[in-house]
Each structure stands twice: as structure tokens, then as C-alpha cells.
Amino acid sequence: LRLEFESLSEARLELKSLSETRLELEYLSEARLELEFLSEVRLESLSGARLELESHSVARLELESLSVARLEFESLSEARIELESLSVARLELESLSVARLEFESLSETRIELGVSIGD
Structure with missing residues (x-):
């Protein structure tokens, strides 16, 4: 009986160990x-x-991309300003041409007047 009891105690300890192992496995x-x-x-x-x-x-x-677009816009603005400057220069050139024509006309008139007075 004692051997059987010890065997049962060992079995109970093994069962307890297996139960603890099962709990550890569940935890893992x-x-x-x-x-x-x-x-x-x-x-x-x-x-x-x-x-x-x-x-x-x-x-x-x-x-x-916006920075590039801004730079392109600034470049276009500068080109527009330059174009306006060229337009002003063209108008000044036309004005000088008109003044030259007027001067030539006045010179011709002076010559004609000089010829008329000389007659």
C-alpha cells in the first residue's frame, strides 16, 4: 500500500508538473x-x-514646382518690362524721325525762302 501511495504521490506530482507546463504553454x-x-x-x-x-x-x-513657376513668372515680368522699354524706345525713335522730317521740311522751307529772297 505504501508503494502504491508513493506511486500515486509521484503520479500526482507529475500531473501537477504537467498542469504547470500546460499553464506555461498557455501563457506563452x-x-x-x-x-x-x-x-x-x-x-x-x-x-x-x-x-x-x-x-x-x-x-x-x-x-x-511653385518656386519654379514663381521664377518663370518673374522672368516673364522682366521680359514684359523690357518689351515696354523697347516700345518706349521705338516711340522715341519715331518721334525723332518725325522731328528729323520736320527739320528737313523747315530746312527746305528756309532754302526756298532764301531762294525767293535772292530773286
């Missing part, structure tokens, strides 16, 4: 599930950060 399984969940959350977070970074890159490119 839960820890694994929690790690998987945290990995998914981290992956989603990284994906969100990547999308935000891409959004910032797009915004930076748009800003650079």
Missing part, C-alpha cells in the same frame, strides 16, 4: 498572440508613417 501562446498583435500594430504604424512621409515628399515637390 497568449504572449505569442500579443506579440503578433503588437507586430501588426507596429506594421500599420510604419505604413502610416511611410504614407505621411510620401505625402510630405509630394508637398515638397509641389512647393519646388
Whole structure:
């Protein structure tokens, strides 16, 4: 009986050990599930950060494009000012041509008057 009791005690200890092992396995399984969940959350977070970074890159490119457009606008404004300056110079040249014609006309009139007075 004593041997059987010792055998039963050993079996009970083994059963207790197996039960503890089962609990440890359940704990490890839960820890694994929690790690998987945290990995998914981290992956989603990284994906969100990547999308935000891409959004910032797009915004930076748009800003650079706007800077280029501003420079082109400034260049066009300078060209317009230069064109207006050339138009003013052309008008001044036309005015000088008219003045030259008037001067030539006055010179001819003076010559004609000189010829008339000389007669």
C-alpha cells in the first residue's frame, strides 16, 4: 500500500508538473498572440508613417514646382518690362524721325525762302 501511495504521490506530482507546463504553454501562446498583435500594430504604424512621409515628399515637390513657376513668372515680368522699354524706345525713335522730317521740311522751307529772297 505504501508503494502504491508513493506511486500515486509521484503520479500526482507529475500531473501537477504537467498542469504547470500546460499553464506555461498557455501563457506563452497568449504572449505569442500579443506579440503578433503588437507586430501588426507596429506594421500599420510604419505604413502610416511611410504614407505621411510620401505625402510630405509630394508637398515638397509641389512647393519646388511653385518656386519654379514663381521664377518663370518673374522672368516673364522682366521680359514684359523690357518689351515696354523697347516700345518706349521705338516711340522715341519715331518721334525723332518725325522731328528729323520736320527739320528737313523747315530746312527746305528756309532754302526756298532764301531762294525767293535772292530773286
